[in-house]
Amino acid sequence: MPYSQFTIEKVKQEFHLTMIEGVRFFPENLEPIVPSSRVQGILEDLPWAIAVDTEKARSEAIINPLLLEVRRILDRQISVFSGEEFNVDASRGLNGVCDFLISRSPEQLTVEAPAIVIVEAKKSDLKSGLGQCIAEMVAAQQFNQAKEYRVATLYGTVSSGTQWRFLKLEGQTVTIDLTDYPLPPIEPIMSFFIWMIKFG
Template identity: 50%
Template sequence: MAYSDFKTLEQAIERLELTVIDQPHLFQNVPPVAPSARLQETLDETLDLASSISTEKARSELLITPILLEIRRMFLDHISLFSGNTFNVEDTKGLTGAFDFLMSASRNQSIITAPVLTLVEAKDNDLRIGLGQCVAQMYAASLFNDRHGQPGQTIYGAVSTGTNWKFLKLSGSTIEIDLTEYFILQLPKILGILSLPFR
């Protein structure tokens, strides 16, 4: 079993023995962050293109990657960003395979270093499909942090089509899912939530 085998949220919750709480407006008090002119120009150029191509790969490269790079720049490259790397944490629980995006509060870009704080799962058009996989990767990040001397870290996650974003938070064995779905027109709010783990 691997991350991609967690096809549903229910499957991830049951297999990993987590408690799930639906929270409307979980991140409503997070202050928005204005996008830079650089990011805004990039998205102005790529939004229609990504929608026209309409593949998961195009949305990842043209929309999600520029947004995550903006977060990295905000913190003066003091956080690391990984894309598509293997993250084998616990074979017996099926926590193996590659993730779409991972961010760590470390400058080390050569290897993944604890604490891992944010994971983003890219999906083509249905956010619900990515929830189980994202939860499994978040749980793996929590185990990874524990084993590397950073126990008790809250892990944040997101499932995104590039234009639509849904956010999650894992604390201990409790996963909170924000029922609010954010859209690319709410970019300052999306940036605010993505930057939250690194403040």
């Protein structure tokens, strides 16, 4: 069963997870990150991505440029993978493709531990991507443990490009911030990613 087959109920049962809903876990006083003029161009492409309205268009025009900007801001000391096979434990359904995966390793040819942020792209219905995103976060947790990296908290987001919903996984507990953060503005979303990668 690949990641895409997981619903919230299935992932809870399979991995004995506890869910906490509606709790914001980002600090309130995050400094907004000012994007480069290159990334400001994302906003010019929003009408096109919305009109085409496919996951691929939204991923390519909005999500990927934003994540690569975060990588540039962090001096390319992280890696960003797009459409990467992430097969961790096929016997438990932890296999398949992650839309986007961020690792604290700068190595870009293969996914190296510690994997810390999963991004699942959805056309519109963010709720439909939560089970899949959580399964990918569990896979990242197990991947890190197998590589002997102890990462206390992993993060995930389900995004349409114009709406972003964030999650975190600590041990067996998943916290889902039920706020759908809009883009634009782009600055808060970038601040969230910088915080998750550096301080989360």
